[in-house]
Amino acid sequence: MFNKQALTISQQINQLKKRGLIISNEALATAYLSHISYYRLGEYWYVMQSDKENHIFKPNSNFTDVVALYNFDAELRILLFGIIEKIEISLRTKLIYHLSHEIDPWWFQNFTLFTDSMALVKTLSNLQEELSRTKDESIKNHKKKHKDDLRFPPSWKSLEQTSFGALSKLYGNLKPTVKSKDVIAKELGAVNHTYLPSWLQSIAQIRNFCAHHSRLWNRNLPGTVKLLPKPPNPWIRNLENIPKQHEFQKLYVHMCLMKYLLNVIQPNNTFMQQLDNLFTAYPNVDSDALGMKPNWQQEPLWQ
Known part of the structure; x- marks a missing residue:
């Protein structure tokens, strides 16, 4: 059964950072995630993940690259x-x-x-x-x-x-x-x-x-x-x-x-x-x- 709960933007950012995505400007990430959904942006950071099952990012993966894509x-x-x-x-x-x-x-x-x-x-x-x-x-x-x-x-x-x-x-x-x-x-x-x-x-x-x-x-x-x-x-x-x-x-x-x-x-x-x-x-x-x-x-x- 699907039981995931919705995350706040702050929780989304913390989760991405724990998984290895570099976010040096949290204010910028907050601005983007308030206008572009986590799920939609996820289509662009998916290729940056070395472990797609556990959503772990490759070394040096950066949020700014996600935004550029x-x-x-x-x-x-x-x-x-x-x-x-x-x-x-x-x-x-x-x-x-x-x-x-x-x-x-x-x-x-x-x-x-x-x-x-x-x-x-x-x-x-x-x-x-x-x-x-x-x-x-x-x-x-x-x-x-x-x-x-x-x-x-x-x-x-x-x-x-x-x-x-x-x-x-x-x-x-x-x-x-x-x-x-x-x-x-x-x-x-x-x-x-x-x-x-x-x-x-x-x-x-x-x-x-x-x-x-x-x-x-x-x-x-x-x-x-x-x-x-x-x-x-x-x-x-x-x-x-x-x-x-x-x-x-x-x-x-x-x-x-x-x-x-x-x-x-x-x-x-x-x-x-x-x-x-x-x-x-x-x-x-x-x-x-x-x-x-x-x-x-x-x-x-x-x-």
Whole structure:
């Protein structure tokens, strides 16, 4: 039976010190622990423990290093959230544009276009919920003006209200016979529909981690991705630097795919400089925990 009791901040600090964590400035530790929970910070000091069963820290483990890791991770999430926003807006635009022209503005509720009907039911149910909650004037006005039309508002209105996760599921669920599925993949540099769904799903998962302030540093990510054997756009030239299958759980390969897509969407982006600046600002952060490769900045992808 679980019988641990809640500790005061003072007790938390004393416990950490007894376990070997160096805390030279207790006032600073008190300030941090009053705003960031012990449990959340624990995700960053976990790797500093030599005995994880009894929570004993390795020699020279310092609270300031825990704080640095936490702040690095927070800034990394903010950076990636901005990158993912650009990818999300581009995907939404392409889905709306190409499928509305190939099919019609209500393609997203046409079950004949999708492989998994139950998955589409769930996507549409979530969309209906979003539309019922929205304060967006265009949706409200559409409903007032077209009371007798029982369909969703057209895609350029409806899909502006849905999430990146829902967009990635819509794209992945499209039948291969839908021409726009390949057109969108080709426009984004993914050649055909075989590769893009796994990229979008992984990026959508990372977006959710960012949105919920979850740790990215030293995290094993769920799912996997399919890499292009011969990408048409700049990629990684040094074969040693291309992530291997067992490294797909680390963040680096997913950031590479974000960069690959972003280079199409915004060719003169500063993703590499921002990421490099972040590592410069936090020199003690172990980049290997993200699966980073040696001299990653020199690869054509990151130029």
